Amino acid sequence: MKKQQHKLRQSLYAAFTLAALVILVDFVSPGRIVNDDIIDVQQVRQQYFNAAGNYHYSYKVITSEHKFLVTKEFAALELDNKKIEYAVSPIFKEVNWYRLLDSDKFYYSLRIVSGLVLPLLTIISIFLTYWYHKKISTLVFILQILLVADLVLLIS
Numbered sequence: 001m002k003k004q005q006h007k008l009r010q011s012l013y014a015a016f017t018l019a020a021l022v023i024l025v026d027f028v029s030p031g032r033i034v035n036d037d038i039i040d041v042q043q044v045r046q047q048y049f050n051a052a053g054n055y056h057y058s059y060k061v062i063t064s065e066h067k068f069l070v071t072k073e074f075a076a077l078e079l080d081n082k083k084i085e086y087a088v089s090p091i092f093k094e095v096n097w098y099r100l101l102d103s104d105k106f107y108y109s110l111r112i113v114s115g116l117v118l119p120l121l122t123i124i125s126i127f128l129t130y131w132y133h134k135k136i137s138t139l140v141f142i143l144q145i146l147l148v149a150d151l152v153l154l155i156s
Helices: 002-028 109-132 137-155
Strands: 032-047 055-063 067-070 083-088 095-100
Touching (some): 067 095, 095 109
Antiparallel strands (some): 032 083, 055 067
């Protein structure tokens, strides 16, 4: 019985490590570079439906091919009818970075967390659990749930 549980755990660790590696490769690979005109920049008020009634703004750039979230600092620039260059990831077709021509690259923080930080944390925690027999199974389980949610976010 214990040997069967160990094999099941190894299979799950392998599956989640593979999923994390796919997400990581998707983020790190250069992807397709697109040069396009900015059609519009939308500011959307994101409201929380809680007792405090807080809100924040998110900013989205719209081109002829894609719509993607950008930072507040990037959205504050004069962007109408300017050329933008951005990289689209090869597997999940997400925008990894963007920039105006002849300027620095910008990365959206959610993309960094979902494409780089979360997969790396998952791989490291599985490695520590499996090879060094660290008792962090709760952390590994939480990271696995977050990785599944990340996959759902990337696929949709």
